[in-house]
Amino acid sequence: MNSGDTAWVLTSAALVLLMTPGLAFFYGGMVRSKSVLNMLMMSISSIGVVGVLWVLYGYSVAFGNDVGGGLLGNPTEFLGLNGLLGESSLSGTVPSTAFVAFQAMFAIITVALISGAIADRARFGPWLAFAVLWASLVYFPVAHWVFAFDGDGVVGGWIANQLKALDFAGGTAVHINAGAAALALALVLGRRVGWPREPMRPHNLPLVVLGAGLLWFGWFGFNAGSAVAANGSAAVAFVNTLAATCAAMLTWLLVERVRDRNATTLGAASGIVAGLVAITPAANSVTPVGALAVGGIAGVLCALAVSLKYRFGFDDSLDVVGVHLVGGLVGTLLIGLFASEAAPAGVNGLLYGGGLDQLWRQAVGAGAVLAYSFVLSLVIALVVKTVFGFRADRESEVAGIDEAEHAESAYELTGMFRGARPGQPGKVSHTNEEADKDAALEGSRA
Structure with a gap:
């Protein structure tokens, strides 16, 4: 056990947990005032739901010894975290429980991310039921595919070990996964009353900026902590996270200035998140200049992608699809172009003489997670809708879902x-x- 590595992983776990309240503020400021509490509650409740599941069986499904051809970890191997509490139980150079804590925060925020697609119209109880089913059937298995590596007699997931697609901190497992689920939920719940005819502007932009700032702060733990050590790989991931995010914010604002004649506060906050999403899978495989390119491209493409919901008619309330699904795809695929053996991952992409080898691996991994998540999420959402009734009734939606679901008002x-x-x-x-x-x-x- 290395005490420095352990301290960094525990600190990073705390930083990643902070991202979920940050996301709650980011989403909460973007909705109308009559829906802000429901939005906050869907994010915060994810901590409770996923935290309990992670201790009981989630970690075991994600990181237990494979029992299904690279698809599933043994759900009983670490049931209740059994066998992981002794000081001799290590994950690399850190106690196993430190790694358990760090990965728990990834599972939590992935579920919370989905909620932005169904703002203003989802009932709280059915959302909790969806969160339980989705975490169990989608996130935990996908985390096994992407994050569970072979070693010390343990067999891990197929994307990490057979396909060898690179995903340093969760471009596929977190962002493509959540974005695909968000699209499925938006289709099942349908459009908000009045969308897209009526303007549905953010009610509190300072809250949005606060949320974006907390996300950026916590994301250094998200990405640099994924080295699971206080080493050079963590430092490169830290710098790349800074570089890509700065570039994405600027290019998003540039798109707004050219397209709309105004660079907006909401655009700056959204560009920050787009850059963070895109660099997540590539944080240890590109150089800082490559990170600028990844972030800059993501800022442009995500700024353009958020308007696709109007063209195709799906009501993704807070642009989870446009930012997280598209941003996750961009970051994952651009590894195949901008990866450099000078970075800790030691792989060359197409532009560095590596040919198409890494690009096709990235495409297969991204496509597999997208398809699996979308189909399973669609099925889960339809089951919850049938059994519980997922969407609030029209009267509750128009009057305000905060009062209907929580008997509270954000601004008394x-x-x-x-x-x-x-x-x-x-x-x-x-x-x-x-x-x-x-x-x-x-x-x-x-």
């Missing part, structure tokens, strides 16, 4: 008007003494 303003005099609804007066002073002032003015 009635307390501000306590003590106000009749006929002056806009007057703020918190005490009778202040009300008397206000009355005297009004009398003197008269």
Whole structure:
């Protein structure tokens, strides 16, 4: 066991956990004020649901010894994390429980990402049922495919070991996986009332920027922590994460300036997330200059992709498909072009003399995860819809899903008007003494 590596992995796990509240703020600011609490709750509840499943059997399915031709880990091998608590139980140079904690945060945020596609119209209880089924049947097996490597008598997943597609921190397992599920859910739940005729603008852009900042901060743990050591690979991933994200933000704003004549705050925040998504799979396989290229291309393509929902008629409320599915595909495929043996992964892409070998591997891995996630997510969503009724009724949606599902309002303003005099609804007066002073002032003015 290496104490430095252990400290870094535990710190990174905490950083990745922070990303889920950051995502909640990012999504919460983008919806209308009557839906913000429901949006926050769908993200935060993912922590509870997936955290419990991960301890019980999720880690075992994802990282247990393979029992299905590279498709599934043994669900009983580490049931309840049995056998992983001793100091002699290591994952590389860190305690197994540190690795368990780090990977748990990936599972949590992947589920939370999906929720943005169904903002404003999903019932909370059925969302929890979907989260349980999706994590169990989709995320845990896909994590085994992508993240479970052979070694020490353990057989891992097919993408990591047979296909040898590169995915350093989750371009396929997290972003393509969540993006494909988001598309399936958007199709099953249908359009929001009034979409696309009525404008549905973000109600709180400062909250969006706060969320983007927390995501960026936590993403250094997401990517650099995936080295599972405090080493040069972590440092390269850290720098590449910075470079790609900066480039993506700028190119997204450039697209807005050319297309719409205005560079927007929402565009800057969205560009940040697009760059983070795209560099996630490529963080240890490209040089910093390659990271600039990956981020710059992702910023342009994701900025253009978010308008596809209007062309094809699917209501992806907060652009999960345009940013996470498209961004994940871009980052995963561009490894086949921009990978350099100078980077820690030691693989050359097409532009560095490696030919098409790595590109086809990346394409097969991305396509397999996309297809599996979309089909299974569609089936799960239809089952939940049939059994529980997934979508809120029209009256609840129009009035506000926060009140209907949670009996709460994000912005309670009635307390501000306590003590106000009749006929002056806009007057703020918190005490009778202040009300008397206000009355005297009004009398003197008269």
